[in-house]
Amino acid sequence: MRIGILGTGIVGQTLGTHWLGLGHEVGLGSRTSGNPEGQRWATGASGPATCGSFQDVAADAELIVNATPGQVSLIALEQARAHLGGKVILDVANALDFSNGFPPALAVGTNDSLAEQIQRAFPDAYVVKSLNTMPVEIMVAPQAVGDGEHDVFVSGDDAAAKQVVVDLLLTTGWHNDRITDLGPLSTARAAELLLPLWLSVMQHSGSRLVTFSVVKA
Numbered sequence: 209m210r211i212g213i214l215g216t217g218i219v220g221q222t223l224g225t226h227w228l229g230l231g232h233e234v235g236l237g238s239r240t241s242g243n244p245e246g247q248r249w250a251t252g253a254s255g256p257a258t259c260g261s262f263q264d265v266a267a268d269a270e271l272i273v274n275a276t277p278g279q280v281s282l283i284a285l286e287q288a289r290a291h292l293g294g295k296v297i298l299d300v301a302n303a304l305d306f307s308n309g310f311p312p313a314l315a316v317g318t319n320d321s322l323a324e325q326i327q328r329a330f331p332d333a334y335v336v337k338s339l340n341t342m343p344v345e346i347m348v349a350p351q352a353v354g355d356g357e358h359d360v361f362v363s364g365d366d367a368a369a370k371q372v373v374v375d376l377l378l379t380t381g382w383h384n385d386r387i388t389d390l391g392p393l394s395t396a397r398a399a400e401l402l403l404p405l406w407l408s409v410m411q412h413s414g415s416r417l418v419t420f421s422v423v424k425a
């Protein structure tokens with residue numbers, strides 16, 4: 209699959225490297241086509257890796273991944289607008305407001321979600337929220353971190369789009385019984401609301417490698 213990742217940060221690079229290793233073609237996108245971080249990643253990667261502007265990587269992609277900071281995600285996606293119609297957007301971002309310190313507030317509030325904002329802004333795309341509730345190390349290697357008892361949530365309004373994401377999660381290393389389909393995209397509110405709790409637990413435990421494990425009695 210041709211995957212266009214918007215975002216050259218640690219999340220974009222880590223997901224990109226992992227998916228290249230699985231045989232996908234990956235483009236890493238930036239505000240400009242000459243971003244040094246993206247160029248370094250593409251040059252050092254093994255496999256069909258490219259970098260370019262948000263628009264460039266979206267144009268070539270079958271699946272778009274939003275790996276930009278939540279407060280600027282709509283701006284980043286806007287640059288790629290011409291190439292989003294009919295495509296799945298996997299939204300892994302969180303919109304966090306650190307202006308009053310730690311733990312951050314949710315920039316979007318509690319009656320909405322970043323994922324829904326993206327869907328409203330790009331109604332011809334199919335937005336699926338997933339992977340935002342864990343550190344990037346666990347996104348790509350759930351079985352290799354700790355006891356492997358991590359859960360991933362999936363929210364989206366389109367069943368086929370969710371299946372595209374679930375299939376990618378399965379090949380990425382997630383087991384079916386650890387993938388919870390929460391339902392429509394409005395359930396992304398719950399996944400995004402977990403962030404302040406997640407970050408507080410990370411801070412108090414002193415470990416980055418904190419995630420959620422659902423216990424079904």
Ligand SMILES: NC(=O)c1ccc[n+]([C@@H]2O[C@H](COP(=O)([O-])OP(=O)(O)OC[C@H]3O[C@@H](n4cnc5c(N)ncnc54)[C@H](OP(=O)(O)O)[C@@H]3O)[C@@H](O)[C@H]2O)c1
Pocket residue numbers: 214215216217218219220237238239240243274275276277278280283284300301302303339340341342343344345
């Ligand atoms: N770190 C984790 O373990 C983790 C876990 C779960 C979810 N997340 C979420 O994943 C997302 C990506 O995190 P990250 O740490 O990899 O990313 P990041 O380093 O915070 O973001 C880098 C990207 O954001 C773009 N960007 C910055 N300011 C922008 C603006 N004003 N307009 C448009 N684009 C802008 C940059 O563009 P340029 O390339 O042009 O500089 C770059 O591509 C975030 O939403 C984060 O909350 C992170």
